[in-house]
Structure formats: C-alpha cells, structure tokens
Amino acid sequence: xxxxxxxxxxxxxxxxxxxxxxxxxxxxxxxxxxxxxxxxxxxxxxxxxxxxxxxxxxxxxxxxxxxxxxxxxxxxxxxxxxxxxxxxxxxxxxxxxxxxxxxxxxxxxxxxxxxxxxxxxxxxxxxxxxxxxxxxxxxxxxxxxxxxxxxxxxxxxxxxxxxxxxxxxxxxxxxxxxxxxxxxxxxxxxxxxxxxxxxxxxxxxxxxxxxxxxxxxxxxxxxxxxxxxxxxxxxxxxxxxxxxxxxxxxxxxxxxxxxxxxxxxxxxxxxxxxxxxxxxxxxxxxxxxxxxxxxxxxxxxxxxxxx
Numbered sequence: 001x002x003x004x005x006x007x008x009x010x011x012x013x014x015x016x017x018x019x020x021x022x023x024x025x026x027x028x029x030x031x032x033x034x035x036x037x038x039x040x041x042x043x044x045x046x047x048x049x050x051x052x053x054x055x056x057x058x059x060x061x062x063x064x065x066x067x068x069x070x071x072x073x074x075x076x077x078x079x080x081x082x083x084x085x086x087x088x089x090x091x092x093x094x095x096x097x098x099x100x101x102x103x104x105x106x107x108x109x110x111x112x113x114x115x116x117x118x119x120x121x122x123x124x125x126x127x128x129x130x131x132x133x134x135x136x137x138x139x140x141x142x143x144x145x146x147x148x149x150x151x152x153x154x155x156x157x158x159x160x161x162x163x164x165x166x167x168x169x170x171x172x173x174x175x176x177x178x179x180x181x182x183x184x185x186x187x188x189x190x191x192x193x194x195x196x197x198x199x200x201x202x203x204x205x206x207x208x209x210x211x212x213x214x215x216x217x218x219x220x221x222x223x224x225x226x227x228x229x230x231x232x233x234x235x236x237x238x239x240x241x242x243x244x245x246x247x248x249x250x251x252x253x254x255x256x257x258x259x260x261x262x263x264x265x266x267x268x269x270x271x272x273x274x275x276x277x278x279x280x281x282x283x284x285x286x287x288x289x290x291x292x293x294x295x296x297x298x299x300x301x302x303x304x305x306x307x
Contacts, residue, residue, distance in 0.1 A: 040083035047160040049168045052185035055090040056109075056170070058082035060155040068175040069113050069147075078110050078121075078133045081172045081179075082156060086110070086128045096184040096271075097170070100143050107141070110134070111179070118145045118179050143181060150178050162294040165251045165274055169293050182292045184271045187251055198225050201248070201277060201284045207234075209298035213291070221287065221300055223248065232258065238270065254279050273297070 040059040047054050061083040066072045073079050080086040086108035095102050097120075107122035110133065122141040123134045134140070153173050161180070162169040166187035171180035205221040215236055222233045230248040237244055238258055247259030249269050256275045260267045272292045277284035289297035 042084075043158075045158050045160065047163060047168055047170075049163060049183065049185045050166045050187055052091060052093040052095060054095070054160070054168070054170065054183060056087065056158040057090075058087035058109075058156070058158055058172075059084045060157065061174075062155050063152075063175050069177050070115065073113055075114055076112060078112055080130045081109060081111050081120075081158070081174075082130070084130060086123075086126070086130055086132070087158070088126045089122060090126075093186060095186075098143050098145060098181050099272075100141060102141055108134070113147075116146070118147055119143070120145055120179070120181065145179050145181050147177050147179050149176050152176050164290070164294060165255050166257075166271060167274075180293055182272065187257075187271070192228075193230065193250060198230050200279065200282065201230055203283070203302050204304040205287050205300035206303045207287075207289075207298045207300035209289075210296060213297050215298070220303075230256070232275070238273065242267070248275065254284070 040061040042057070042059050044055065044057045046056075059082045069075070088106055089109050090106040091102060091104050093104050095104075102122060105124065106126040107124060108126045108128045110121045110123060112119040112121070120143045121136070122143070124139060125134065128134065150173065152175055156172065156174040158170070158172045160168050160170055167182060167184045169180050170183050171178050173179070201223050202225055203223055205223070207219045207221050209215045209217055209219065211217050219235045224231055224233070231245055232248050233245045235244065238246065238260060241262060243261040243264075246261060247266065247269075248256040249259045251257045251274065254277045256277075258270045258273055258275065260270055274290045276288045276290065278286040278288075283302070285302050287300045287302075289299070291297045
C-alpha cells in the first residue's frame with residue numbers, strides 16, 4: 001500500500017472513531033433529560049379560604065411496599081413530611097392551625113410522628129434541605145395533630161379535603177396514615193342582613209345531636225330577631241359555661257358562627273363551629289351544625305313558621 005493510501009486510511013479510521021465518540025457523548029448528555037427519573041417529584045397545592053391564600057410546596061416520596069411510620073419514618077424523630085428540600089407552608093395572612101396562631105409568612109414544615117399524636121412544627125427559615133433539621137426554639141410554632149387511618153396512598157400527598165366559609169382542613173397522608181389540621185382564617189367583615197333576609201331564618205328547628213359531643217340527643221333550636229340581629233337559643237350551652245342564647249354571626253350565604261355570651265357579655269365568636277342553613281325559596285328549611293374538620297354535630301328540621 002502506498003504512503004498516500006495509508007494516510008488516507010488512517011484519516012478515515014480517525015473520522016469514524018470521532019463520529020462514534022460524538023454519538024456516545026450525545027447519548028450521555030441526552031440521557032438525564034429523557035431517561036433519569038426523580039425518586040420524589042415536587043408538587044404544589046394551593047387553596048384560597050375567604051381571601052386568604054394557603055400554599056404547600058413539597059416533594060412526593062412513594063411507599064414502595066415499605067413500612068412507613070414507625071419504620072422508614074421512626075417514631076419520635078424529626079422529619080419533614082416530604083423529601084429532598086423541606087416541605088414549605090405559606091399563608092399570605094395570619095391564620096390559626098388547630099387553635100395555634102400562625103403569622104403570615106413562609107415556613108419549613110417538620111413533624112415528630114407518634115402512634116397517637118403528631119407534633120407539626122413550623123420553622124421561619126423555609127429553604128432547608130430535608131437533613132438540615134432545625135433545633136427546637138421558642139421561635140418555632142408547634143401544632144398538635146391527631147393521625148387518622150384511611151385508604152392507602154402510594155405517594156405522600158398534601159391536600160385540602162374540606163373547605164368551608166372561613167376554615168379549611170389541611171392534611172398530609174402517606175400510606176394509610178393521614179394527619180388532618182384545621183386552618184381558620186380571619187373572616188371577612190360580615191355583611192349585615194336585611195330585615196327580609198333575617199326573617200328567612202326566624203323559627204324553631206328540632207335538632208338531633210351527635211351525643212359523642214356531650215350534648216343531649218335532641219333539643220329545640222329557636223332562632224329569633226333582637227335589636228336588628230339574629231340570635232339563637234338552645235336548651236343547653238355550646239360549652240357548659242356559655243349562656244343558652246348566642247348571636248348568629250354571618251359567615252357566608254346561609255352560614256353563621258355562634259357568638260358566645262358569658263355573664264351577659266359577648267365572650268367571643270366560635271370560628272370552629274359553623275351553623276349551616278339550607279335555604280328554600282323564602283325561608284330556611286334545615287340546619288346543620290358542624291365542628292372542627294367539618295364533623296357533623298347535629299342536624300335539624302324547621303317545625304314552625306317565621307314569626
């Protein structure tokens with residue numbers, strides 16, 4: 001073979017080798033974009049409650065047949081309900097979670113799981129990796145929450161399964177364990193009801209109560225008008241120390257919160273209790289009492305006409 005032919009052959013071999021090398025490099029570069037799968041993809045859930053926006057940003061690990069709480073997630077050990085970066089909770093206005101005041105802002109979310117109760121902690125530093133567990137300080141907000149059991153969820157999920165008036169249920173669930181928390185927002189300034197609107201509710205309703213709450217099984221709810229506002233009366237106090245008569249504070253169409261009185265004075269508005277009326281054409285026909293997490297406290301039907 002001549003010297004020129006040898007040089008051409010070598011050049012051809014080099015070009016072929018270079019071409020294969022470039023193809024290999026291209027495949028390596030392209031693989032993460034098309035073939036690499038994150039173990040815990042990120043997700044965001046957001047809910048507006050009476051003008052307050054609540055947002056949870058988190059990663060979603062999967063169960064993959066593992067023993068979760070008490071196993072993969074040990075009891076009594078700080079953990080973020082998510083993966084990778086710590087889960088964050090943001091509220092654009094002040095809220096209350098399970099009765100604990102939470103100022104507006106963004107927080108990293110941590111939890112100490114126990115078999116009968118979780119302690120959920122909000123830390124004012126939102127951008128932390130999951131292993132950067134903050135030390136407990138007085139600046140942290142600690143919330144006690146009771147876990148419940150439900151159908152299996154393969155991926156850890158944050159959600160708002162119940163939204164009503166000025167409150168919502170925020171919960172996370174993984175496997176069969178769910179941890180619901182009640183979030184109350186600052187209610188909008190109630191609009192005064194017109195005399196015609198107030199008359200739609202006036203009357204008596206035969207109530208059938210949830211005895212697990214500690215109230216009698218039945219009772220008559222009387223709704224009447226006094227000094228331009230609606231009031232209600234039961235044969236038992238909402239709390240043992242409350243007076244039997246309470247204000248009906250508007251919280252939305254057909255919805256009220258009880259304004260509790262003690263020693264002749266308005267003590268406070270019970271935001272954890274909603275009194276929902278089913279409105280007909282010209283009057284309310286039924287009423288439902290709901291407690292925290294939307295739990296039915298009692299239901300009643302109208303038994304008298306308006307006065």
